[in-house]
Amino acid sequence: MDVNGPSTSHARAHPSDGAFVTFLSTLKDDSLDELYESSVWAVLAALRACDAIGKQIVLRLSFVSGGSIAGAELERWIADGDAGRRATARALGRLSRVRAIERVVDGGEAREANAMEVDVGTRGRDFEEDLERGSFVGTIRVRPAFAAHVRRALERGFVGLDADGGGAEGGDDVVELEVEKKVPDRATLSAYAKSKWEDLLLTLTGASDAFSKPGSKVSGRLDAQALFRAAGLTTSDASGDKKARKRNAGVTAEGFRFLLTTAQEQVWVLLTQYIRDESRTASATSAISFLLRLTFQRPGRAYAMTGVLSDTEQDVVRDLTHLGLLYTFDVKKRWYYVPTLLSSGLSGGFASDDGDNRAMVSAxxxxxxxxxxxxxxxxxxxxxxxxxxxxxxxxxxxxxxxxxxxxxxxxxxxxxxxxxxxxxxxxxxxxxxxxxxxxxxxxxxxxxxxxxxxxxxMMRVRSDECVLYCDFPPVGGFYNAVVAEATKRGALLWRDDIGRKLTVRADAHEAMKPVVAALKQSLGDT
Amino acid sequence: MVSAVHGVMLTTDVPIKQYVLHLDAIAPAEGKFVIADLDERRVLIQPERAEQVKREIERYQQTTQYVAPNAMSKQ
Structure with a gap:
């Protein structure tokens, strides 16, 4: 499976999206479709990450035959007023960025095919154009695989969605009891998760080596420093020379912002990078769908590993344990993992829309x-x-x-x-x-x-490199013509109609020169 | 005859602009940097002096701030 590089992800990322939606929209179209096809959890996680309007649209359309609705019809759902329309366009844009919905314009899939050719970066931008045009065109359809999973989840009451059911296996009471005994209580678990995560953040700021030295306090195949570097949170010289490492040396602006966001966003930033690294191997889809399933599992409950999870998934578990998202232990050589609070909020999506993470912070x-x-x-x-x-x-x-x-x-x-x-x-x-x-x-x-x-x-003084045009003839249209020309080119910075002066951006001066000369010929001397 | 003058236009608030003019006024003749006084919030200065002027403004702003001292440290 391929994941697009950071450049394309920025093209499609939208400032209002949470880390999770951004992450989904960086996946390639076919990978994302494959993910929805194969994993009900991916579908639910995507749905969970949408805002209330987006959820409404998906839930309503999932039960409509064909899963589609004409744009004009959808318009009637919206309460009057521009705010409602904007919010709906935003929600639709987000839904199409995560490929939950698609748009069919009259004449079948023509639009889809075109969109593919143009640029993946435009996914979801159509709807904002619609807003300018004043109406939603075409038919909006929930992708069939997406709708099918939503229906199935709702009808089964969200239980038994996996073939294997998940959770510690029943049957052997003695084992179960022992497992039960080994599960740490909530307080211990969250203390464990917190201390792991703090070590990680301290590694980022350079105040601790817990994660960087092999064979120290924690060890694993995951190199946290490399992860930070790849995510652009630190620069490469940060981990190099020990003596040269000052406080916060090498931490980028991105890294500082990272420190101040919520733990949930932090988890996602790192996981996106982790998956991107992982995607060099062929198993990324299964790794992602496992991650997403994880987000629906209850913190503090033991889930069996040995014999249930594939090798890839077991590797993921080991890495996540390293980061403190999971806690693992064994009973008679059978391994179990317990999700910690850190992992529970993973796909929670909207900070404003979701209680999980807030609850964790407020505590x-x-x-x-x-x-x-x-x-x-x-x-x-x-x-x-x-x-x-x-x-x-x-x-x-x-x-x-x-x-x-x-x-x-x-x-x-x-x-x-x-x-x-x-x-x-x-x-x-x-x-x-x-x-x-x-x-x-x-x-x-x-x-x-x-x-x-x-x-x-800090922004009290604004400075612009510019060129001042002055000494225009006191009468005649020359001055106004130059002003109009500069405005047309978007180069006008300032004008003074009384003093007949204007400033234009310095980079536009070369282009303006011949124009001014030509205008002078025709108007200046009159 | 129309003339074109290269420079850096500083756009700021009224007091800071006055301070820029003041800096120019107290500078020795060879150190003058203001090219044109455009309006009450804008002034055109020599491009190569722009950074220095901005630093000067920054320093001035810092002097007008009160910072509560740390009781422990000897100031």
Missing amino acids: EGHVIVETNYRVYAYTSSLVEMEILRLFTRADYRLPNLYVGMLTRESVQNALRAGVDAEQIVAYLRAHAHKQVRKKKPSVPGTVCDQIRLWARD
Whole structure:
């Protein structure tokens, strides 16, 4: 199976999509179809990642014969107003990016065939064009394989969807009891997952070697450093010379943004890269469908490995265990794995639409921000301190408490490193301590505003390389003609009609020169 | 006769623009960099001085900020 390179993925990625939708849309068309064909979990995960409108459309159409609806008909579902239409176009765009729906224009599959030739990057962009045109054209159809899986899942009440059923096998009560005993309780499990993930993040920032040295604390065939590099989170010289490695050396702007996103997004960023690496082997489809099935399995419950999973899947389990997404143990040489909380939110999709991940975050809130910009974080976790250090001035560090200060300098340093203001605010909000969470804005409004103002402060001066045209004759149409020409080329930066001056972008000057000369010939001397 | 002048146009707010003019005014004759005062928010300066002017503005902005000291550190 082939996965497109990063360049194509960017062409199709959409800013509002979560990491999971983005990931799906980077897959090649036939791979994605194959995935939906073979795995009900892939279908459900894709559905889960859509927003409410998208879900509605798929669910409704799945039970319509042929699974299709005329665009004009669909239009009638939309509540009046532009907002509704925009949201629907967005949802449709997203659905077609993950290839859940397709559009059939009158005259059969003609459109489809054309679309293939043009560029995969345009998948899903049609609908936004529709919005401009004012109506949805053609017929919109849920892909048959997709619809079939949705129907089957709904009708069976989401149980017994797999041939093997999954889960620890029944039958042998003694074994089952022993398995039961070996499963760690929820708190232990989440502590385990958290510590693994933190080691991983610390490896990223260069503060820990836990994942990079073979034969150290954790070992596996997965090289986390290589994974970070491949995902563009660090640059290659980061892991090279030990002595030269300063704090955060080699971490890219992408890497800093990565640190501030939710654990769920982080998991996906790494997994996408992991799958891309994996796709060099022939088994990526089975690896992906296994991953997606995993996301529907209950954390804290044991699932059998030995004898149930294929070799590929067992390899995946080992790698994920390495990352802390799974916990494995054996009973009498039979291996079992337990999904941790980290893996449960994998395909949750929309942060706003989904409770799983939020629940996980809220359980561990630890940050208090005061109106005087002081930040207290009740944590002993090195990662959390490292992250706060990114954008606060570290004042004190006690065994279970970090005290810092949001200063203009510290925030702007973070902004320069590639983090944006909204991310800082979102991070503070998402990790607010449960005591301050009771208050309405959990982070004081003044502080949020100040962070945004500091960000805007950096853009206070805008500079453009330009050419100033002045000394036009005080009367006549020459000046206006030049202004019109510059506007037409999109090169006009500024004009002063009274002083008869204008500035154009420097790169447009060469092209403007002959035009101005020609205009001067015809108008200037009159 | 129409003339074309190459430069960098700084677009900023009124006070900062005034500060740029001030920088130009206190500079010695050979260090002047403002080519044209366009309007109240824009000024055209010599391209090779643009970076330096921006740094200067940055430094000035930093001096107008109050940063609460860390009680532990001796400032």
